[in-house]
Amino acid sequence: MSAVDLLVVGAGPAGMAAAVAARRHGLTVLVVDDQPAPGGQIWRAVETVAATPRGARLGTAYRSGAERAAAFRACGATYEPGSQLWQIEPGFRAFLTREGKARTVTAKAVILATGAQERPVPFPGWTLPGVLTVGAAQILLKTADTVPAQPVWIAGSGPLPLLYMTQLLAAGGKIAGFLDTTPRGRMAAALPHLPRALAGLGDLVKGLAWSWALKRAGVRVFRHVAELAAEGEGKLQTLRYRTEEGRETSVPAEVLLVHEGVVPSIHAPLALGCAVEWHALQQCYVPKLDAWGLTSQPGVFVAGDGAGIGGAEAAELRGSLAGLKAAVTVGGLGEAAAEHEARPLRRRLARALALRPFLDTLFAPRPQVFAPTDATIVCRCEEITAGEIRARAALGRPGPNQLKAFTRAGMGPCQGRQCGYPVMHIIAAVQERPVGDVGFYRIRPPLKPVTLGELASLDGTGPVS
Amino acid sequence: MFRKLHEPGADAVTIYIDGEAVAAEAGESLAAALLRQPEAWTRTTPVSGSPRAPYCLMGVCFECLAEVDGIASVQTCLTPVKAGMRVARQQGRRVLTA
Numbered sequence: 001m002s003a004v005d006l007l008v009v010g011a012g013p014a015g016m017a018a019a020v021a022a023r024r025h026g027l028t029v030l031v032v033d034d035q036p037a038p039g040g041q042i043w044r045a046v047e048t049v050a051a052t053p054r055g056a057r058l059g060t061a062y063r064s065g066a067e068r069a070a071a072f073r074a075c076g077a078t079y080e081p082g083s084q085l086w087q088i089e090p091g092f093r094a095f096l097t098r099e100g101k102a103r104t105v106t107a108k109a110v111i112l113a114t115g116a117q118e119r120p121v122p123f124p125g126w127t128l129p130g131v132l133t134v135g136a137a138q139i140l141l142k143t144a145d146t147v148p149a150q151p152v153w154i155a156g157s158g159p160l161p162l163l164y165m166t167q168l169l170a171a172g173g174k175i176a177g178f179l180d181t182t183p184r185g186r187m188a189a190a191l192p193h194l195p196r197a198l199a200g201l202g203d204l205v206k207g208l209a210w211s212w213a214l215k216r217a218g219v220r221v222f223r224h225v226a227e228l229a230a231e232g233e234g235k236l237q238t239l240r241y242r243t244e245e246g247r248e249t250s251v252p253a254e255v256l257l258v259h260e261g262v263v264p265s266i267h268a269p270l271a272l273g274c275a276v277e278w279h280a281l282q283q284c285y286v287p288k289l290d291a292w293g294l295t296s297q298p299g300v301f302v303a304g305d306g307a308g309i310g311g312a313e314a315a316e317l318r319g320s321l322a323g324l325k326a327a328v329t330v331g332g333l334g335e336a337a338a339e340h341e342a343r344p345l346r347r348r349l350a351r352a353l354a355l356r357p358f359l360d361t362l363f364a365p366r367p368q369v370f371a372p373t374d375a376t377i378v379c380r381c382e383e384i385t386a387g388e389i390r391a392r393a394a395l396g397r398p399g400p401n402q403l404k405a406f407t408r409a410g411m412g413p414c415q416g417r418q419c420g421y422p423v424m425h426i427i428a429a430v431q432e433r434p435v436g437d438v439g440f441y442r443i444r445p446p447l448k449p450v451t452l453g454e455l456a457s458l459d460g461t462g463p464v465s
Numbered sequence: 466m467f468r469k470l471h472e473p474g475a476d477a478v479t480i481y482i483d484g485e486a487v488a489a490e491a492g493e494s495l496a497a498a499l500l501r502q503p504e505a506w507t508r509t510t511p512v513s514g515s516p517r518a519p520y521c522l523m524g525v526c527f528e529c530l531a532e533v534d535g536i537a538s539v540q541t542c543l544t545p546v547k548a549g550m551r552v553a554r555q556q557g558r559r560v561l562t563a
Binding site: 034035036041048054082100117118127129130131132133135136137139140143144145146147148149171172234235254255265380381382383412413414417418449451 | 467
């Protein structure tokens with residue numbers, strides 16, 4: 001069993017910045033990450049790709065990750081890629097698996113920088129091979145220089161589809177069409193947030209530049225698409241979609257990429273008993289945090305998009321802030337010195353987050369995302385339909401955990417990472433409750449499936465002293 | 466379903482998917498290599514036996530599970546390709562063998 005001052009979970013923008021900050025103030029730091037290289041999802045494979053033609057096509061924001069990764073590598077933190085964290089006990093003792101072997105690590109403080117995942121969007125046929133998320137396709141482009149073989153259909157809302165499409169076109173990929181699922185009237189709703197958003201002018205301009213590039217390239221855009229259905233024998237063959245006006249179209253398709261925004265990864269903070277609150281604009285739970293990223297549990301911090309969606313720049317700043325406070329809590333850094341160092345970071349954080357209310361309002365998910373039809377599979381692992389959840393939700397007043405016991409929804413290997421929010425929304429609609437009051441699945445160890453062989457390989461098993 | 470934009474060159478390796486030799490690039494994810502196959506599915510589900518393929522590519526959906534070098538239910542999106550890797554598409558529910 002090894003012991004460190006600080007355990008950082010995740011090596012994306014927030015985790016790397018947290019490690020750098022904590023190391024600067026002399027903490028011993030272990031960074032674990034389930035990916036094979038630092039950078040998180042935004043800077044996937046950046047160390048090997050940044051200097052290549054592929055890096056140039058992916059853009060300057062992507063390439064800028066290389067210097068962050070270099071600073072992280074040089075900071076003196078112990079870095080263990082390819083590690084799965086599957087349990088943290090108070091105290092703290094973390095259980096990790098790497099290359100088939102499990103071990104434990106003790107730490108005085110923990111920074112969870114586990115980022116975000118794409119919002120689950122159940123629709124008929126979303127389990128068919130050929131249906132992937134836009135984020136998945138972007139990861140394939142970044143890490144494997146791999147693109148859809150045929151002109152691809154893309155459906156969704158938000159900045160990521162626009163960015164991916166420009167990157168795909170630059171790489172020589174072909175787009176069959178973009179089904180823009182942003183509902184009518186969203187721009188009008190978002191405009192009041194524009195004055196504040198102007199502090200994030202650079203990102204606004206970037207977004208407009210992507211839209212213009214797509215227009216110039218002649219990408220076909222179909223607006224106000226409200227419903228999707230993927231059909232085929234054993235794989236996607238036909239894509240059906242319906243607009244808000246009720247116009248229905250059917251097209252042949254081999255690959256469909258979907259995206260309806262991202263939500264924080266909250267499994268680890270929930271497992272540690274950190275309090276969360278409902279974020280109405282982003283339609284997800286976020287951990288309750290102080291200005292340093294400290295959760296309701298002493299010594300446990302959340303930084304990055306796991307603290308609420310803010311993007312890479314905000315993630316780095318939140319990582320630095322959490323690293324500083326960890327150095328106060330378990331190291332020798334004085335409160336005043338930390339406060340002094342934090343002040344400019346907080347100013348930059350406010351600027352980095354200025355665009356969020358505008359983006360969150362403009363790209364708020366369409367209502368259909370939360371109300372899949374009865375026949376639609378909601379729990380991909382256990383193949384439970386929305387209709388089954390609805391029928392059960394109407395009997396008494398069960399919450400997500402009772403429905404899990406009744407139906408097995410959320411009991412498969414993904415542990416509710418896909419069906420958690422859809423099930424919450426269905427319960428809220430059936431029982432006419434505010435969705436934020438419904439609660440999430442109780443998250444229990446192991447956070448990721450573990451084999452008996454891994455358990456048997458564990459080192460010392462005594463209690464934490 | 467998917468194609469690679471460049472020839473792997475010096476990083477080219479051979480892996481075996483259901484016994485068939487397949488070209489891949491060292492270090493890319495096994496899920497990426499699987500998605501480039503004519504049959505892009507990686508497993509059938511334990512519940513209904515329906516085929517599934519990699520969906521999220523970032524370790525959260527557990528759709529890309531396959532048997533890798535004899536170990537079942539490996540997340541292929543988190544597994545870098547290595548020369549000689551033996552991959553079997555996973556069929557239905559797992560069974561214990563003595």
